Amino acid sequence: MSPTSSNGKNGNRRVAALDRSKANSNGNSLPAYRRIQNTIREKIEDGKLRAGELVDSERELARSHGVSLMTARHALAELQREGLVERHRGSGTYVAPPKIQFNKLISFTEQMASRSIPGHSRVIHFSVVHGEPEIAARLALPPGSRLLMIERLREAAGEPFSLETCFLSADSFAGMQRSHLERGSIFGLLEQEYDTKLSYADEDVDATSADPKTAEILAVPRGAPLLRIRQTIFSTTGKAVLYVLGFYRSDRHILHIRRFR
Amino acid sequence: MSPTSSNGKNGNRRVAALDRSKANSNGNSLPAYRRIQNTIREKIEDGKLRAGELVDSERELARSHGVSLMTARHALAELQREGLVERHRGSGTYVAPPKIQFNKLISFTEQMASRSIPGHSRVIHFSVVHGEPEIAARLALPPGSRLLMIERLREAAGEPFSLETCFLSADSFAGMQRSHLERGSIFGLLEQEYDTKLSYADEDVDATSADPKTAEILAVPRGAPLLRIRQTIFSTTGKAVLYVLGFYRSDRHILHIRRFR
DNA sequence: AAGTGGTCTAGACCACGGC
DNA sequence: CCGTGGTCTAGACCACTTC
Numbered sequence: 001m002s003p004t005s006s007n008g009k010n011g012n013r014r015v016a017a018l019d020r021s022k023a024n025s026n027g028n029s030l031p032a033y034r035r036i037q038n039t040i041r042e043k044i045e046d047g048k049l050r051a052g053e054l055v056d057s058e059r060e061l062a063r064s065h066g067v068s069l070m071t072a073r074h075a076l077a078e079l080q081r082e083g084l085v086e087r088h089r090g091s092g093t094y095v096a097p098p099k100i101q102f103n104k105l106i107s108f109t110e111q112m113a114s115r116s117i118p119g120h121s122r123v124i125h126f127s128v129v130h131g132e133p134e135i136a137a138r139l140a141l142p143p144g145s146r147l148l149m150i151e152r153l154r155e156a157a158g159e160p161f162s163l164e165t166c167f168l169s170a171d172s173f174a175g176m177q178r179s180h181l182e183r184g185s186i187f188g189l190l191e192q193e194y195d196t197k198l199s200y201a202d203e204d205v206d207a208t209s210a211d212p213k214t215a216e217i218l219a220v221p222r223g224a225p226l227l228r229i230r231q232t233i234f235s236t237t238g239k240a241v242l243y244v245l246g247f248y249r250s251d252r253h254i255l256h257i258r259r260f261r
Numbered sequence: 262m263s264p265t266s267s268n269g270k271n272g273n274r275r276v277a278a279l280d281r282s283k284a285n286s287n288g289n290s291l292p293a294y295r296r297i298q299n300t301i302r303e304k305i306e307d308g309k310l311r312a313g314e315l316v317d318s319e320r321e322l323a324r325s326h327g328v329s330l331m332t333a334r335h336a337l338a339e340l341q342r343e344g345l346v347e348r349h350r351g352s353g354t355y356v357a358p359p360k361i362q363f364n365k366l367i368s369f370t371e372q373m374a375s376r377s378i379p380g381h382s383r384v385i386h387f388s389v390v391h392g393e394p395e396i397a398a399r400l401a402l403p404p405g406s407r408l409l410m411i412e413r414l415r416e417a418a419g420e421p422f423s424l425e426t427c428f429l430s431a432d433s434f435a436g437m438q439r440s441h442l443e444r445g446s447i448f449g450l451l452e453q454e455y456d457t458k459l460s461y462a463d464e465d466v467d468a469t470s471a472d473p474k475t476a477e478i479l480a481v482p483r484g485a486p487l488l489r490i491r492q493t494i495f496s497t498t499g500k501a502v503l504y505v506l507g508f509y510r511s512d513r514h515i516l517h518i519r520r521f522r
Numbered sequence: 523a524a525g526t527g528g529t530c531t532a533g534a535c536c537a538c539g540g541c
Numbered sequence: 542c543c544g545t546g547g548t549c550t551a552g553a554c555c556a557c558t559t560c
Contacts, residue, residue: 031547031548031549032548032549033548033549057525057526057527058526058527059525059526067549067550068549068550068551068552069550069551069552070331070530070548070549070550070551071548071549071550073527073528074548074549076527077527077528081342087526087527087528088526088527088557088558089526089527089528089556089557089558090525090526090527090556090557090558090559091525091526091527091557091558091559092525092526092527092558093526093527103364103518103519103520103521104520104521104522105520105521105522106522197522198522199521199522200519200520200521200522201519201520202517202518202519203517203518203519203520204515204516204517205466205488205515205516205517205518206488206511206514206515206516207468207469207486207487207488207489207509207511208468208486208511209485209486223484224470225468225469225470225486225487226468226486227466227467227468228468248468250467250468250469253467254465254466254467255465255466255467256463256464256465256466257364257463257464257466257518258364258461258462258463258464259364259365259366259461259462259464260364260365260366260460260461261365261366261367261458261459261460261461292528292529292530293529293530294529294530318544318545318546319545319546320544320545328530328531329530329531329532329533330531330532330533331529331530331531331532331549332529332530332531334546334547335529335530337546338546338547348545348546348547349538349539349545349546350537350538350539350545350546350547351537351538351539351540351544351545351546352538352539352540352544352545352546353539353544353545353546354545354546
């Protein structure tokens with residue numbers, strides 16, 4: 001892989017050679033600035049570049065990748081906006097310290113893994129329901145739609161932690177089996193098996209008291225305060241795909257949010 | 262204002278004239294791409310450009326502002342990242358629909374104003390305290406620091422709504438009077454009188470039960486579920502300036518969050 | 523003084539959208 | 542077809558930090 005070869009859909013190097021135009025039409029290769037970003041991202045992921053260390057300068061990247069300064073600059077500027085690097089005029093470009101991800105939509109499984117806590121979830125109910133017009137409405141479905149209803153008890157470190165009931169269109173996600181959920185997250189299932197990428201969630205949070213049934217399941221006294229979170233999760237195409245009603249033991253769960261001005 | 266005059270600290274037009282270098286050293290004028298952004302922003306704010314309408318193209322802006330394509334492009338690309346415009350290849354640049362601001366750090370006053378609800382807050386306690394090492398620690402102050410403690414009851418539409426106690430360094434914000442707070446928000450006070458711009462807040466949210474005193478103040482039964490929010494608010498310089506402990510009636514308040522994947 | 527990022531030029535070709 | 546945004550060049554000067 002020589003740095004000056006394999007240009008993709010770019011129209012570069014045609015000034016010098018006065019139009020080679022459609023030569024190099026590999027069709028699907030990445031823009032140069034993306035390739036530069038990828039080499040830097042890989043170095044960071046592989047640990048070859050650690051937080052605080054100096055990244056190649058614009059001029060260095062331009063030379064090593066055989067591109068112009070503006071192109072190298074574009075690559076670095078975008079990485080900066082992503083928060084992967086910090087740039088200081090007169091000084092250089094540095095790998096940014098690993099960021100705590102605030103307000104990220106992550107699954108229970110991912111959450112537990114990121115904290116190295118042994119997490120587990122048990123499916124305690126799995127069925128198809130209909131006649132839930134309010135929930136159907138939240139998923140932008142007709143009132144009588146058939147809905148998959150999945151109730152799961154989350155446990156962390158062996159203790160009951162939360163009770164989550166989620167609803168999704170039974171027609172859109174036909175073939176989903178209880179066994180699929182026993183191991184692995186719904187997030188993974190949707191993304192891998194149903195090609196549905198999740199994008200964002202709107203959450204309504206309030207406080208409530210544990211009713212007898214919920215209290216028993218979560219092993220708290222009746223009337224104990226619980227955090228209630230109602231989540232509507234949207235796919236990258238903007239469709240509401242999942243509605244989740246969750247109750248969280250307030251002695252085991254704190255919701256952390258970062259807000260910006 | 263001719264479009265080709267008044268260039269600031271840019272080093273442009275020196276190729277053509279072979280170095281006029283430090284001419285045009287007005288010293289403090291904005292970069293060209295910022296000026297272009299400002300003209301567009303103003304048009305949108307003034308209603309001359311409405312959501313969905315076509316913004317001048319890169320080429321048009323380059324001509325009218327007497328800059329190169331790359332510069333005009335830079336201006337538009339940044340406005341796109343800010344979410345102010347949408348760009349569609351082959352079609353053009355359009356004013357983006359007004360966005361709902363999610364997860365924004367806003368004051369009670371701003372919140373109520375944005376919903377056109379008559380809001381009111383009453384200061385029910387105002388004093389200087391010390392010997393609150395935990396709170397001092399959250400503000401990154403020494404354990405024995407003197408702290409301003411302000412307790413306020415928020416009312417909306419005539420009903421008790423929330424009880425907020427906030428703490429800030431008594432030394433850094435000397436001279437703050439109870440009367441300053443009776444009308445207007447702490448946010449405004451800090452930004453206008455103390456030149457402290459707020460930037461972000463970390464919040465911890467959980468559920469709790471109303472203790473007798475709080476229950477009475479908020480006019481709810483003892484033991485009623487309340488949303489408890491502990492907020493540490495940071496200035497643009499990264500300093501923790503405000504710690505707020507709030508209790509919210511769960512029948513009058515829902516916390517809305519949008520999380521992204 | 524040397525090196526870095528920030529701004530800018532005056533062009534170019536490409537892929538795409540709409541008529 | 543023509544106009545749009547997306548990518549890119551091969552330089553330039555500036556302001557800034559620093560072994």
